[in-house]
Amino acid sequence: MSSSRDDFGIAFRSALLQRGAAQKFSLISLIVLATIIFFLDIYGFGFMKPVRSIINDGIYRVSLVASSPSRFAPQVTEGFKNLINIKEENKRLKQALEVYRQKELSVEYLTNQNKNLRKILESDETLFQFQSNTILSKVLIDKSSPYLKSIIINRGSKSGILKGMPVLDKEYLVGRVVETNYLSSRVLLLNDLNSRIPVTFGGDGVQAILKGNGEAKPILEYLPEGYIVEEGLEVFTSGKDGIFLPGSPIGITTEEGQVKLFSESSQLSYVKVDFSKQKKEVF
Amino acid sequence: MANYKVISKILNLGPLILLYYLSISEIDSHFENYFEILSFNIQLIIIYFWVSKRPELLGSGHIFLAGLLNDVIMGFPLGLSSLAYLVVSLVATYVKNMTVNTRITTDWFTFFIAIIFSNLIFFILLSNFSEIGINFTEVSYNTFFTLLFFPFFWVLFTYYNSIITTGKNV
Numbered sequence: 001m002s003s004s005r006d007d008f009g010i011a012f013r014s015a016l017l018q019r020g021a022a023q024k025f026s027l028i029s030l031i032v033l034a035t036i037i038f039f040l041d042i043y044g045f046g047f048m049k050p051v052r053s054i055i056n057d058g059i060y061r062v063s064l065v066a067s068s069p070s071r072f073a074p075q076v077t078e079g080f081k082n083l084i085n086i087k088e089e090n091k092r093l094k095q096a097l098e099v100y101r102q103k104e105l106s107v108e109y110l111t112n113q114n115k116n117l118r119k120i121l122e123s124d125e126t127l128f129q130f131q132s133n134t135i136l137s138k139v140l141i142d143k144s145s146p147y148l149k150s151i152i153i154n155r156g157s158k159s160g161i162l163k164g165m166p167v168l169d170k171e172y173l174v175g176r177v178v179e180t181n182y183l184s185s186r187v188l189l190l191n192d193l194n195s196r197i198p199v200t201f202g203g204d205g206v207q208a209i210l211k212g213n214g215e216a217k218p219i220l221e222y223l224p225e226g227y228i229v230e231e232g233l234e235v236f237t238s239g240k241d242g243i244f245l246p247g248s249p250i251g252i253t254t255e256e257g258q259v260k261l262f263s264e265s266s267q268l269s270y271v272k273v274d275f276s277k278q279k280k281e282v283f
Numbered sequence: 284m285a286n287y288k289v290i291s292k293i294l295n296l297g298p299l300i301l302l303y304y305l306s307i308s309e310i311d312s313h314f315e316n317y318f319e320i321l322s323f324n325i326q327l328i329i330i331y332f333w334v335s336k337r338p339e340l341l342g343s344g345h346i347f348l349a350g351l352l353n354d355v356i357m358g359f360p361l362g363l364s365s366l367a368y369l370v371v372s373l374v375a376t377y378v379k380n381m382t383v384n385t386r387i388t389t390d391w392f393t394f395f396i397a398i399i400f401s402n403l404i405f406f407i408l409l410s411n412f413s414e415i416g417i418n419f420t421e422v423s424y425n426t427f428f429t430l431l432f433f434p435f436f437w438v439l440f441t442y443y444n445s446i447i448t449t450g451k452n453v
Binding site for chain 1: 350358362369370373408413418
């Protein structure tokens with residue numbers, strides 16, 4: 001019994017402290033170092049913010065370069081496929097054209113609905129006003145994670161980006177800025193577990209909170225008591241938080257009380273950061 | 284002969300390059316478009332396998348650095364992934380010290396212990412010390428699928444190891 005305990009102790013100590021021929025550091029020293037870095041970063045000591053910002057900017061750029069083959073390969077494959085299957089491509093394009101025609105028809109409908117909703121919200125601010133106060137940004141990294149749903153964009157504090165600013169894909173809200181570096185920023189997407197957005201929907205202007213659940217469709221919470229969500233209602237930002245402008249379209253309700261987002265978060269290439277509402281850092 | 288040595292050196296760097304590349308690139312192992320809950324952590328498998336089989340190919344310093352890179356890309360607090368990776372490395376080293384011959388089943392079981400410890404530390408630190416909220420179910424699914432895919436990568440890496448080991452003996 002005591003021999004087995006001794007064996008355990010020896011093997012464990014050896015695993016922690018031993019440095020092999022190729023090992024320059026012992027595991028224990030690196031574990032301690034990682035713990036120190038973790039707590040320094042968590043408790044946000046003053047000097048850590050610029051350090052982290054510089055590290056982030058540098059690594060995001062390297063990551064962009066490192067990811068280019070993985071971005072390039074699907075494009076090449078797609079081009080090759082298109083060359084071979086030109087008929088198939090033509091058929092697909094015709095179908096796509098039909099979809100766009102249908103979308104064109106729905107744009108008019110959406111514009112009218114937006115106008116009506118703005119009247120409901122009694123807001124002077126219009127969607128068109130805030131569109132002029134946006135800055136176009138390229139999505140640098142959109143690495144999918146089972147835990148966090150976020151993207152990195154190529155605009156940072158140098159371009160005037162502040163934490164909390166809304167981010168749009170065309171006119172659809174996709175998330176908000178949660179971290180700013182000098183040359184890049186991190187955007188928390190609407191379906192992230194940590195995302196909460198005040199929204200309004202339906203003819204009665206029902207107020208709710210759109211809560212990310214880590215899945216494709218975020219859920220509606222804090223609905224009026226006994227309210228049953230109907231399918232197909234369009235969901236807009238309510239602007240109650242003072243961060244988002246009212247009337248930005250988000251998605252359509254489903255029967256389960258979820259919202260099918262207008263913008264597919266995995267397909268983002270360029271997004272717009274809205275400057276119009278927020279003048280100072282709120283987070 | 285000189286060419287052979289260069290090729291052999293590059294082959295030996297394979298696991299390290301793969302670990303760094305997976306940490307820094309956009310390539311991910313989260314297949315939500317195919318199956319929403321399907322995600323696994325290849326980095327943990329790489330670390331466990333190569334630390335337990337050929338620790339000289341994957342230094343602890345590199346594992347630590349790959350963890351830091353992963354934290355920056357994923358938006359986690361710095362040092363969190365490093366800790367998780369080093370815990371896996373610790374268990375792998377311990378198992379290597381305690382055992383002589385291992386089979387796929389024994390490796391699979393000990394890997395289970397390693398990822399349980401690793402993900403537990405990851406989850407506890409993130410939920411207690413960070414403002415980032417993560418779902419325990421997501422962590423569980425990730426752990427489950429990482430464990431499930433381990434034998435596949437074990438076979439793949441064993442084959443790769445046999446290639447570079449044969450080269451070494453020659």
